[in-house]
Amino acid sequence: MLRAAVRPRMIVLLLLLLGAAYACGRLGVWQLDRAQIRGAGAQERHVAEQLAAPPVPILDVLAPQTAFEGDDVGRKVSVTGAYEADEQLLVPDRALDGRTGYLVLTPLRTSDGVLPVVRGWVAQPGAADDPPAGTVAVEGFLQASEQAGSGVADGRTDAISSAELVGTWGGPIWTGYLVLSSSDPAQSADLALLGIPTKPGEGLNIQNLAYAAQWWIFGTFAVLLWLRLVRDEARGDGSDEDDEDLPDEATPPPAPA
Numbered sequence: 001m002l003r004a005a006v007r008p009r010m011i012v013l014l015l016l017l018l019g020a021a022y023a024c025g026r027l028g029v030w031q032l033d034r035a036q037i038r039g040a041g042a043q044e045r046h047v048a049e050q051l052a053a054p055p056v057p058i059l060d061v062l063a064p065q066t067a068f069e070g071d072d073v074g075r076k077v078s079v080t081g082a083y084e085a086d087e088q089l090l091v092p093d094r095a096l097d098g099r100t101g102y103l104v105l106t107p108l109r110t111s112d113g114v115l116p117v118v119r120g121w122v123a124q125p126g127a128a129d130d131p132p133a134g135t136v137a138v139e140g141f142l143q144a145s146e147q148a149g150s151g152v153a154d155g156r157t158d159a160i161s162s163a164e165l166v167g168t169w170g171g172p173i174w175t176g177y178l179v180l181s182s183s184d185p186a187q188s189a190d191l192a193l194l195g196i197p198t199k200p201g202e203g204l205n206i207q208n209l210a211y212a213a214q215w216w217i218f219g220t221f222a223v224l225l226w227l228r229l230v231r232d233e234a235r236g237d238g239s240d241e242d243d244e245d246l247p248d249e250a251t252p253p254p255a256p257a
Contacts, residue, residue, distance in 0.1 A: 004233035013229065017222040024219030028212040035208035050074050050196055055139045064113030064172035068144045072176065074196050075142045079178070081110035083117075083131035087169055090128060090156045096121045096192060104128045104191055105160060107169045108138065108178070114169050116145075116160060116177035120191025129188045136185060140178040143197035 004010060055078040062072055084107045091103035101123040108115045117138065122128050149159030152168045166173045179194050180187075 001230060001234045005230045007233070010226075010230060010233060014226050017226045021219035021222040024215045024222065028215035028219070031208045031212035031215060035206075035212065038208060050076055050141070058115070058142075058174075058178075059112065062142065062174060062176060064115075064174050066175065068142075068176040070144070072142050073144060074198065076139065076181075077142055077178070078137065078139045079108065079110060079115060080135060080137045081108040081115065082135055083107070083133075084109055084169070085130045085133070088128070088131070088155075089152065089168075090125055091118075091160060092156060092158065094121065096194065099123060102128065103160075103194075105157070105177075106131050107165075108136075113172035113174060114166075115174045116162065116165055116169075117180055118143075118160070118177060118194060119180050119183075119187060120193050122191060127190050129190060132183065132185045132187055136183055138178065138180055138184075139182045140180040141196050142176050143179055144176050 005014075053076050055076045058077040058079040061075050061077055062068060087107050089105045091105050093100060094103045095101075101121055102125055103121055104119045106117050106119050108117045117140070119131060145162040146159045148161045148164050149157065151157070151164055157164065160177050162173050162175050162177075179197055181193060
């Protein structure tokens with residue numbers, strides 16, 4: 001293999017194929033940049049549409065104990081109920097604008113069940129105030145329940161998981177949670193509201209991502225092609241050597257002395 005690989009014509013072919021692989025790699029990077037640019041533009045338009053859309057009653061989108069569909073992420077909904085302040089939880093290690101703090105997670109009891117509501121973000125646990133008392137009308141954006149964490153303890157939970165919260169708050173419970181955008185009556189301004197939830201992978205254009213993957217695959221094929229040619233070249237050398245070792249049938253054996 002090594003002897004075949006260092007032959008001048010194989011080296012020239014390697015250089016040509018490496019150049020092709022490099023070009024394919026650069027084209028893949030360009031398509032990835034296009035995926036980010038086009039995806040970001042599409043996401044901005046989508047967010048603007050969600051913000052401008054009027055809220056719909058939550059039961060028109062999702063009922064308690066029913067499966068959360070991916071298309072429901074970011075849906076703007078409204079719901080009326082009463083907060084249960086004594087059951088409020090903090091979710092630590094959550095980032096907002098480059099800072100790490102706590103989400104304030106409060107159960108909203110409605111006539112249909114319990115809705116987990118992220119009322120906002122605080123930098124310190126002591127900044128989490130009590131929610132408005134009595135009946136409140138809230139609006140916000142839906143997000144899917146998270147995977148179960150280590151459970152609820154000491155007024156904290158490391159995951160907004162309906163499967164865990166139902167053991168603490170009771171049910172029936174929604175399989176997603178609400179990211180609060182407004183409340184009537186209004187809550188304390190000390191809580192920083194979060195942005196619109198997004199699905200994983202949003203912000204990238206799928207078509208351009210596919211083009212990028214195709215270019216990188218083509219570049220890989222160029223390198224693999226050279227390895228295949230080297231292997232074939234080496235096999236050809238081996239066949240010639242075997243033929244040289246065989247006796248020539250046309251040459252008669254030497255006469256005995």
